[in-house]
Amino acid sequence: MKVVIAGIAALACLFLSTTEGSGRLFxxxxxxxxxxxxxxxxxxxxxxxxLSNPWMVAVFVGNVSMCxxxxxxSRFVLTxxxxxxxxxxxxxxxxxxxxxxxxxxxxxxxxxxxIDIDVDKKIMHRDYEGNINDIGLLRMKNEVTFTDKIRxxxxxxxxxxxxxxxxxxxxxxxxxxxxxxxxxxxxxxxxYERKWxxxxxxxDPLDVSRICAGDTGEFSSDSCKGxxxxxxxxxxxxxxxxxxxxIISKGINSCSGLGSYTNVTHFMxxxxxxxxxxxx
Numbered sequence: 001m002k003v004v005i006a007g008i009a010a011l012a013c014l015f016l017s018t019t020e021g022s023g024r025l026f027x028x029x030x031x032x033x034x035x036x037x038x039x040x041x042x043x044x045x046x047x048x049x050x051l052s053n054p055w056m057v058a059v060f061v062g063n064v065s066m067c068x069x070x071x072x073x074s075r076f077v078l079t080x081x082x083x084x085x086x087x088x089x090x091x092x093x094x095x096x097x098x099x100x101x102x103x104x105x106x107x108x109x110x111x112x113x114x115i116d117i118d119v120d121k122k123i124m125h126r127d128y129e130g131n132i133n134d135i136g137l138l139r140m141k142n143e144v145t146f147t148d149k150i151r152x153x154x155x156x157x158x159x160x161x162x163x164x165x166x167x168x169x170x171x172x173x174x175x176x177x178x179x180x181x182x183x184x185x186x187x188x189x190x191x192y193e194r195k196w197x198x199x200x201x202x203x204d205p206l207d208v209s210r211i212c213a214g215d216t217g218e219f220s221s222d223s224c225k226g227x228x229x230x231x232x233x234x235x236x237x238x239x240x241x242x243x244x245x246x247i248i249s250k251g252i253n254s255c256s257g258l259g260s261y262t263n264v265t266h267f268m269x270x271x272x273x274x275x276x277x278x279x280x
Contacts, residue, residue, distance in 0.1 A: 122138060211245065245264055
């Protein structure tokens with residue numbers, strides 16, 4: 001589906017001013033969590049803490065969880081274009097442990113552990129092809145109410161000026177031996193020069209629209225099958241919030257080493273234009 005990009009000047013009201021040269025998108029309470037502790041280090045990852053990733057979304061095709069995504073507003077989920085399917089799609093918000101019962105009860109009071117919302121609009125980048133421009137948006141049929149378990153992540157209109165050596169990735173995807181993880185996994189990766197991803201992943205071109213990140217240690221952490229569309233993110237001190245910098249796009253088949261991530265800040269004009277055009 002092609003997206004018509006609206007004038008960026010008309011969209012300035014969607015930003016909240018922060019430090020010079022950057023802005024965060026849509027919501028005052030983006031990038032914040034109730035529990036500030038995070039898991040220590042989804043291949044060779046560990047269980048994330050339950051409330052540490054309230055923006056994490058499970059993306060379904062039919063009734064099968066195929067990808068990850070992130071909540072960026074009360075109506076839109078950011079994911080990878082290659083996760084978008086012509087068939088029926090829905091998103092699940094507030095998910096953590098997929099093996100949990102449908103409701104969590106305290107005494108006689110029960111609340112849903114997660115909520116499913118149908119997708120009513122699928123927005124792919126019009127120049128998406130293979131791993132190029134691998135970014136997309138899913139519009140939910142209904143707006144969601146923010147809670148401790150459901151909250152948007154922040155987006156910046158340019159890459160942070162402060163040095164960020166280590167970033168986080170999260171997902172329910174397979175590990176290196178093909179086992180799907182029922183509990184949300186979290187791992188730490190670091191930024192590498194793009195030439196390393198170009199060499200390892202045989203990707204050409206590999207330009208500023210992508211971020212190369214991974215872990216090349218003995219027990220390396222990396223994204224894997226089913227993690228696509230999920231976030232590459234970091235806590236940015238200059239705004240005091242958690243910010244999404246990349247989207248999980250392509251990795252090594254062994255799920256160990258390096259991965260190519262769509263550079264979210266590079267596509268901010270596209271995101272703004274698409275959200276404005278399809279907000280009704």
